[in-house]
Amino acid sequence: MKRIETKEDYVMSLKDQKVRIYYNGQLVEDRSTHPGFVPHINSAAKTYELALMPEYEDLMTAKSHLTGKRISRFTHIHQSIDDLIKKVQMLRLISHETASCYQRCVGFDALNALYMTTYEIDEKYGTPYFKRFEEYLKRIQDENFMLVGGMTDPKGDRSKRPSEQADPDLFTRVVEKRKDGVIINGAKAHQTGAVNSHEIMILPTQAMGPGDEAYAIAAAIPLDVPGITMIFGRQTNEERKVEASLDAGNVDFGMVGGEALVVFENVFVPWERVFMCGEVDFCGTLVERFATLHRQNYGGCKGGIADIIVGASALAAQYQGTLNASHIKDKLVEMTHLAETVYSGSVACSALGSKTKSGAYYPDPLLANCTKHNITRHIYEISRLAHDVAGGILATLPFSRDLNNAEIGKYVEKFMKGVSGVSTETRMKVLRLLENMTGGTALVESMHGAGSPQSQRVMYQRLGKLPEKMRMARKLAKVNE
């Protein structure tokens, strides 16, 4: 693939790569111009655009440890604690520019998790995965294409292991091993950015045991190969995306990342693109690493999004004359506290990161899980406070077409007006931005993106050092039992 440098290169590359996507029951002819996808494309395009600006290069780019070339940070393998922190800072920065999800972190985290884990698989089994993966890494660093991280399988009956499912395709699996590669069946659900990516990196979805070997598969697959179908998920704002009016709230960018179900039906993957195949004992490690790297992000991206929610809430209050009320100021302070709390979690797990055998750096897993767990609560609380500050008008605001209607526009203009000096349209724009960012799909993404809350609580049980804490308590209480 020709190297993608600019936003325009990126959009053109999406047009050029012919993929099979369904949106609302219709086959999409050109994904690069489809109104359902354009806001998500704009968000991802921002990562290309900012990387070319000297004002942002320190965060948006890095020096490749393989080639020495300057590359997009989204294709970089963390070489230090500084890299881990810069990742979080970069995410907060891009959130400030988009107030949305820009999707590339999933592929970024898949690359880092695989780099660390393939090294260790090879060490144990003498397999060729790490070397193979380094070659793949050089290519993505050079071509700068967009990679979706394919983690979540549909999973069917959650009480059963992959090999025990009634329908074996409910976990993505190898159905045939050939001399030149493998054939894959199954699906990946909730795939952020899939419809505007070029390749997918599939990973095993959970820890696995003997008997699940066919499901222990990690591989990079171009999204235009035969057998792949993507089905875009319905969001709470899609009609508004089509309207492209101020009612969309965040007119240029998506509400969330734009998620899709990616189906694999007898998809051939050559061996040079396979990075794990049957090593069930490494599935848990790979999944935990991906999850930790991904949970590390959320105080950066959602922290940045929370900054915009705080700002929009303050504007909404200003436009209706309540900004100086003490209870409004206090709510804005609380929202700021929560936003900085989630950000500090991301910085902390990065600062306490460590070097893996491969040389790549890895965040502290307990603190990374804690960060994401806070997101499942604090973003809801920040949004609740935003609703409180903005008032009931957030739920009852007329359409922008009413404002622009020759007959009734004067009523909307007159009765939706706040303080003098601020137009009704301005007030409506800010209220719609807040509505877009604090409800529906945006909240669910904070709950389940990078793993549902229970998956973090399981990690607390594993990593929380409870026996050590009991030992310390025993010592202070001077008891032995």
Added chain:
Amino acid sequence: MRAGPAVKKVALKYCGGCDCTYDRLAYAKRILAVAQGRIRWVSMEGEGFNTILMIHGCHVACPEEKLGRNHPWRIVSVSDDRVAPEEIIDKLLERGGE
């Protein structure tokens, strides 16, 4: 024929901009406007400069921190927009052109 005023070469370096406490880009634009005709801006990869203007979004000043103390350059560092752009330019031009 009189020679025009010497134009000094200065490197311009921005921090990453993760969480700025002011609009550093608007402020930088004001500085660049005032410097017009007196300073030729180059990147850190460029040559022939001995002074760097570092535009930081906050007082952490990451690029300056990373540079450390053992470097050959004179640094003029900006972490807020409280100083008039003219004063920044005066500081940059303090040691004459080269």
